[in-house]
Amino acid sequence: MARHALPAGTLEADGLGCLRGDVPVFAGVRFALEPGDALVLRGPNGSGKSSLLRVLAGLLPPAAGRLFWNGEAIDPGDEAHRGRLAYLGHADALKPVLTARENLAFWAKLHGAAPDGVDAALDRLDLRELADTPVGLLSAGQRRRLAIARIVASPAAVWLLDEPGVSLDAAAVHRLAAALAAHRAAGGIVVAATHQPLDLAAARELDMRNHEPAPLPPEAIP
Numbered sequence: 492m493a494r495h496a497l498p499a500g501t502l503e504a505d506g507l508g509c510l511r512g513d514v515p516v517f518a519g520v521r522f523a524l525e526p527g528d529a530l531v532l533r534g535p536n537g538s539g540k541s542s543l544l545r546v547l548a549g550l551l552p553p554a555a556g557r558l559f560w561n562g563e564a565i566d567p568g569d570e571a572h573r574g575r576l577a578y579l580g581h582a583d584a585l586k587p588v589l590t591a592r593e594n595l596a597f598w599a600k601l602h603g604a605a606p607d608g609v610d611a612a613l614d615r616l617d618l619r620e621l622a623d624t625p626v627g628l629l630s631a632g633q634r635r636r637l638a639i640a641r642i643v644a645s646p647a648a649v650w651l652l653d654e655p656g657v658s659l660d661a662a663a664v665h666r667l668a669a670a671l672a673a674h675r676a677a678g679g680i681v682v683a684a685t686h687q688p689l690d691l692a693a694a695r696e697l698d699m700r701n702h703e704p705a706p707l708p709p710e711a712i713p
């Protein structure tokens with residue numbers, strides 16, 4: 492499948508920390524990702540993988556540290572940077588009354604993606620036969636495939652994926668791996684949180700257990 496040109500660049504995190512409800516979740520997260528790189532976030536439940544992805548997506552402000560694109564600091568709410576990101580959360584962010592194709596067309600228009608990328612993304616996730624089915628009638632795995640197709644159809648350079656393989660059967664896991672490889676080959680960057688193995692060649696790993704925040708001082712504990 493032909494890929495649109497990606498706005499290739501480097502993504503760096505320097506000393507990122509995060510609070511959830513005033514509770515420190517992680518601290519001191521550092522990485523530097525070049526075009527084509529992949530970073531897998533590991534760690535037990537509650538260690539902060541989803542929180543880190545939300546910080547990277549600009550959905551949660553960091554409590555400490557900065558993010559850089561091509562060496563330039565990214566300000567919170569930076570619209571140009573938002574355009575470089577495609578975020579897949581636990582929820583699939585699909586409209587149940589629209590068909591699979593209509594959902595992708597909606598997202599493609601919103602993100603300025605090429606309309607011909609919609610059918611290509613449906614093909615890549617083997618969804619062509621379900622293109623005209625309302626999303627409310629799809630199975631969990633079919634919905635997850637469509638949510639991944641939404642990322643594939645986007646023009647974003649940086650894919651931020653939270654448990655992308657959830658609900659996928661073996662064939663769909665294979666298609667996900669192929670989509671990730673194609674994105675990286677086109678100069679894209681992948682950051683994925685996963686408990687399952689993802690077939691990501693030469694991916695780097697970031698273990699959230701190495702970024703546990705320092706314990707609160709006794710006087711700060713109510």
Ligand SMILES: Nc1ncnc2c1ncn2[C@@H]1O[C@H](COP(=O)(O)OP(=O)(O)OP(=O)(O)O)[C@@H](O)[C@H]1O
Nearest residue numbers: 511512516534535536537538539540541542543684
């Ligand atoms: N909206 C929220 N408000 C307050 N605390 C939250 C909120 N969301 C998550 N947390 C807390 O932040 C911590 C990190 O959660 P997070 O979802 O980032 O972990 P995770 O590593 O992705 O977990 P999992 O493997 O279960 O998906 C947990 O202690 C969780 O209870």
